[in-house]
Amino acid sequence: MSENKIQERYVQLKNHKTGEAKDFVLRPFTDKDVEAVIQCVREEYDDTYYRREYYDRDLLLKETGEGGLHLFMAYCGDDVCGIQSMISYAPEETRFEAASQIFRKKYRGYGLPYELVKYTYEIGSSLSPSCIYASTVVFHNITQSMCEDAGMVPVAFNLGSHITSKMHNSYMLGSSEKYAQAILVLPVAKKDAGTVFVHPDIKDTVCDLYSQLGATVDIVSRRPDTEDAFCDKDSSLNVKINEREQSICIRVDTIGNDLIDEVRKIMADHAEKLWTIQLILPVDDRSSLLAYELLVKEGFFFSGLRPLCCEHEQIFMNHTGDVKFCFDDFSLTDRFTKLLDQIKKYHGENR
Numbered sequence: 001m002s003e004n005k006i007q008e009r010y011v012q013l014k015n016h017k018t019g020e021a022k023d024f025v026l027r028p029f030t031d032k033d034v035e036a037v038i039q040c041v042r043e044e045y046d047d048t049y050y051r052r053e054y055y056d057r058d059l060l061l062k063e064t065g066e067g068g069l070h071l072f073m074a075y076c077g078d079d080v081c082g083i084q085s086m087i088s089y090a091p092e093e094t095r096f097e098a099a100s101q102i103f104r105k106k107y108r109g110y111g112l113p114y115e116l117v118k119y120t121y122e123i124g125s126s127l128s129p130s131c132i133y134a135s136t137v138v139f140h141n142i143t144q145s146m147c148e149d150a151g152m153v154p155v156a157f158n159l160g161s162h163i164t165s166k167m168h169n170s171y172m173l174g175s176s177e178k179y180a181q182a183i184l185v186l187p188v189a190k191k192d193a194g195t196v197f198v199h200p201d202i203k204d205t206v207c208d209l210y211s212q213l214g215a216t217v218d219i220v221s222r223r224p225d226t227e228d229a230f231c232d233k234d235s236s237l238n239v240k241i242n243e244r245e246q247s248i249c250i251r252v253d254t255i256g257n258d259l260i261d262e263v264r265k266i267m268a269d270h271a272e273k274l275w276t277i278q279l280i281l282p283v284d285d286r287s288s289l290l291a292y293e294l295l296v297k298e299g300f301f302f303s304g305l306r307p308l309c310c311e312h313e314q315i316f317m318n319h320t321g322d323v324k325f326c327f328d329d330f331s332l333t334d335r336f337t338k339l340l341d342q343i344k345k346y347h348g349e350n351r
Contacts, residue, residue: 013110029071036080081107094130130190131308152184156304160276174329193217224290230257277319301346
């Protein structure tokens with residue numbers, strides 16, 4: 001992402017409550033902004049934010065210098081107002097992720113977050129990723145609404161990414177034991193999802209989501225049979241374990257005959273209270289039909305699509321054990337509410 005070619009943007013915005021107008025500048029991060037980033041994060045989250053590099057000057061400079069983490073700043077004069085990050089992945093991912101957006105309290109009410117979203121999404125889209133992906137909070141629907149206004153489609157939930165009691169910010173977090181994320185996707189360069197194999201239990205939801213994305217897809221949906229047996233080789237898994245938040249992400253790159261055994265081992269090693277798993281299952285492989293059915297028997301449930309993010313189309317599955325989620329506390333847009341109602345059915349059937 002060639003940030004040196006990106007132009008600053010100047011906007012004048014009025015406070016929705018007071019009518020006061022202020023001039024703001026939006027621009028890419030420079031090394032001189034390190035302390036401003038840390039200031040924004042600490043004001044809102046104290047020392048609890050999950051991206052730990054935002055507290056470490058040297059690590060933040062390393063991440064931005066290596067080109068995977070891109071930050072964009074909002075200023076009012078010399079005063080920092082907020083930040084937005086964009087993460088680019090290589091080589092296995094073809095998406096960009098619109099990640100952290102954090103604003104200082106004194107600059108809320110001007111509509112500045114949406115201006116920064118538009119600014120960063122225009123930059124990201126101009127570089128032709130397969131899609132732009134975003135995970136948003138569920139304790140308020142402001143960011144969800146902004147992303148939808150920018151053309152993004154609600155596609156999934158991740159239940160259990162962080163421990164709620166360890167979080168600190170200026171919003172009411174609700175009574176769920178673990179934090180949830182609401183996921184959206186903006187299609188950019190990838191318009192054809194190809195052939196996907198989805199279990200009939202989730203066919204209607206999958207069809208509806210691809211339709212909303214405007215992506216071409218050929219959906220094969222049936223209960224698994226002998227043709228769907230796993231390949232003879234071992235599975236290939238990318239496993240990330242967050243000990244602090246007691247969360248695991250398993251990305252299945254190849255579905256092999258040892259898949260369920262490998263997943264069981266991970267579950268057995270992390271069976272204590274509050275451990276949760278997010279599993280990413282490829283569905284452009286016929287054997288995903290059998291894998292889905294067996295994972296459901298292990299207590300996993302469908303939690304949405306992970307579409308257009310790489311060469312392989314994928315779905316999300318979650319395992320939440322006995323973790324308590326208070327869905328009534330979630331603050332969601334209408335489209336996310338509709339999707340959650342469907343996800344709760346799969347969640348409830350596998351508890």
